[in-house]
Amino acid sequence: MTPADGGGRPDWWQDAVIYQVYPRSFADGNGDGVGDLVGLTAHLPYIASLGADGIWITPFQPSPQVDQGYDVSDYCGVDPLFGTMQDFEELIEAAHGRGLRVLMDIAPNHCSVEHPLFQAALAAGPGSPEREFFHFEDGPDADTPPNNWVSSFGDRSWTRAHPDSASDRQWYLHIFSPAQPDWNWRNPAVGDFFEEVLRFWFGKGVDGLRVDVAHGLFKTEGLPDAEDPGAVARGLRFNPHLTDQEELHDVYRRWRKIADEFSPVRVLVGEVNLDADRAARLVRSDEMHQAFAYPFVKVPWDAETWRSTAALLAEAHGEVGTAPAWSIENHDVVRAVTRYGGGDDGLSRARAALLTLLGLPGGAYLYQGQELGLPEVDVPLQARVDPMWLRGGVSRDGTRVPLPWTTAPDGTFGFSRGGAGAPWLPPPSGWGRYAIETQLADEGSMASFVARAIALRKRLRVDGTLPAGGPAGWRVAAGELLVCERGDRFLAVMAMGDRPVRLPAGEVLLASGPLAADGLLAPDTAAWVLRPPR
Template sequence: MTTEWWRSAVIYQIYPRSFADANGDGMGDLAGITSRLPALRSLGVDAIWLSPFYTSPQRDAGYDVADYCDVDPRFGALADFDEMQRAAHELGIRVIVDLVPNHSSSDHPWFQEALAAPEGSEERARYLFRDGKGEHGELPPNNWESVFGGAAWTRVNDPDGTPGQWYLHIFDSSQPDFDWENPWVREQFRDVLRFWLDRGVDGFRVDVAHGLVKAAGLPDYTPPADAGSMGGGASPLEPVIDADAVPSPPYWAQAGVHEIYRDWRTLLDEYPGERVLAAEAWVDPLSRVALWVRPDEMHQAFNFAYLETPWSGPRLRAVIDASLDSFAAVGAPSTWVLSNHDVVRHASRLALAADNLQGHGIGPKTVGLPDPIVGLRRARAATALMLSLPGSAYLYQGEELGLPEVIDLPDSAREDPTWFRTNGERYGRDGCRVPIPWESSAPSYGFGPTSNSWLPQPAEWARLARDAQQGVSGSTLELYTLALALRHEHALGTGTLEWLSDFGDDVVAFRNGAVTIVANVGAAPVELPEGTVVLTSEKLQGRALPHDTTAWLLA
């Protein structure tokens, strides 16, 4: 029977390093995830997505994979994965794993074999090795810059010690890019997909799904100064007649990626149980993102245009309309997301008082640091709005506790390659990756059995711990739990949106089935329409909806 569960699912992202630590070494692990699954069942999510747990030197927190078919000892072993997945499935929770196909770790045997092989060899053809420019090849092949800062090329020494070719790494130098024009590469990843599908996973979140194919000739390109590190940058709402023809940076959103995903979709469709592909594709406009979810390609694509929309009534209404229209045009559900492991947590981001480009992060010297009270209030309202929308929603671990970005991390604790490759100019993503709190009075707030945590946890997190919020009326945890229960009860994920026009610019109001949703993003209170209030992100003032507050009502 076809359920198309992914069309309305609420999917919870687990960042394994920072979720739960079973053995006390300060780093989260698969056994820790297994121990905390009942909490996710009580929260009400439908599936979990795990960031990478594969064998890796961890130079980019596991997104530098050295073996795609094994578990890094820091996280456990394959048997621990199998037990975690079995426990999740018994609880009715599906399991999606991260796949990192744009690049491998420089420690991967495939790349080590390429380094040892001569120029022009089959081994080197797995990656993007090129001769340098200049009289002696001393200049990189083009001017591309890494997402993490600095040049996107590194020169290698030949076996005799003389300087040789350069290899491309759109991310860190420890993450060489594959050459996806090579049939050998394509077949290796078919094997990787089969390995995990045979093990029972319910799908894959595909890292950098817009980046696998590079433009022929690798031409020079200088991105706009205000472009985010992962791409996008154009108006996300602008409709286009021929989305395939929109110009892109030569390393993002090339048309050839779609052939790869059609091949993968055919492979997944051979398996029972509706296995899914979800694209991390930082692409604008939304009508172009929809190319990744055409009927013969992926099932979902992250809606980063929604994530990056400011707290503004007109902007929110516009991005919701554009999302629903663009994805529906190809028969796909819209997805909704506010936080993940690569962006400033929305409990801080929504109160920033200055521009902050994706990937830059925030820290003590950032201009326009957020007011934490305003940030949490807006985050709660934004989440209540998001979870009422038709489609699928993604949650990031700890947002159900109202966790803010950790701003005051000591420089010595930071691990994000962005911090090092920009000499501290950009703080990077460590602030959203701090291990989450479970018990307010336990060592490491219950993250593990000891006080160790790979990134230091702020003292104020004791009051945000799960046990300090569970059963407490008005807590962020209870808000999320109620919203997910009502979302399921009233089938909001498979509903339809009907705008209400009786309110001004500062209100986002609509009906989804039997539920009326009113979000006040302005400063003045708004009188609620008739109906029984079943959820509010903040206390009402009689029938008045205060500023930065969302309410759900039943007629």
């Protein structure tokens, strides 16, 4: 049976391996230089060959693309940049036919300034019901915003609705760019609107939703000044008025009921940038199903930091009966190879980290290109389009460069099918060395290693060696050896020091690199070890 028909375990998401697709950069099916749904559908066999259980697609809904789709102007459509609704329906059918679940993004904290409801609010004026859908407020004067909040791009969180109007001096709130006004979730009509959005996509056969800024939505009533403006400038999570409001839980309880109405039940996965104990409150049994282990996209290469971070996340989630969704890469952070030092060392560490994550209790999320060992790209200044770069001096473009499918010297490395359009972000000249076609033909490549690891993970789950859930024990052994114990026999270990270290007794099932002399685990290498029966 296919996922859409209810085949497989009802709690498949607990330990699923999900492959994140950034559609702009995955595969271009029409040759215009931008990835699309047709290109994704054509390459689903590749994702299935890795052993993934499903895909998560970042936004493809209609949008002015100021923030690469996270500024949505129509929550129930498909942007022509990526194709048509028929293309999406065919994608769903093709994915389900290969046993792949399909998760998609929903961005409920903010929309686009071009969304019809925001345009209606601008036109209606102060005091109107239309403006209650968003946060429109008066400032002390025409030049001073309602409070001192800072956006994630480093500038103020407020923009005048009509800068040249003497009669309308209101400002609207945006915790991201001015092109992304925040919804006013204290207006019940906003909740009603999004519940219909959920039902629309679930009715299309989508297996789940990744909820963008899931810890946001509600702002402190009255929108008071932040007590510490300096802390606010360090990021959204440091302003207690913007995130983690208690009213969030009622929203996700309602969403969970909607998800449970469908057969099989649909899954809710939260992007929750909060401390572990606070994040876990959003995945209680009647709220969202999963939350990303957010700190892992930023933890340094240090055994004790890994141990303490992972143990805290696992413990907090375990108290509410679930496990984290582990990931070390996504479309917003520097590639792991570069983050861990770059070059051969960075690649070895990224390979080891991925094997370790696949051995942890819970789900695992891979970002496209992570399985290729792609490094961060230094995109030329004139080619950068990320609004964070344009407004705040931080660029995420380097992790979004289109995938290299072939070594063909056509300027796109197989990304575009016979098209004349240059890729929307330029790939570097040596990009072909990471080509998918080359890696699939090389048993020693990163992609082939990832496929072997996922296949082994599944076999160990089936025979009970690697339990799907349950607690894990964490410790750091001599020589900076990170150890995670799962059940009675399974160990995931990673050497994070400068010298080879002795492995725990048992059979090495898989290692991320060659063992050192006398069977020692080399630095920057991970292994799965099966201890002998007790």
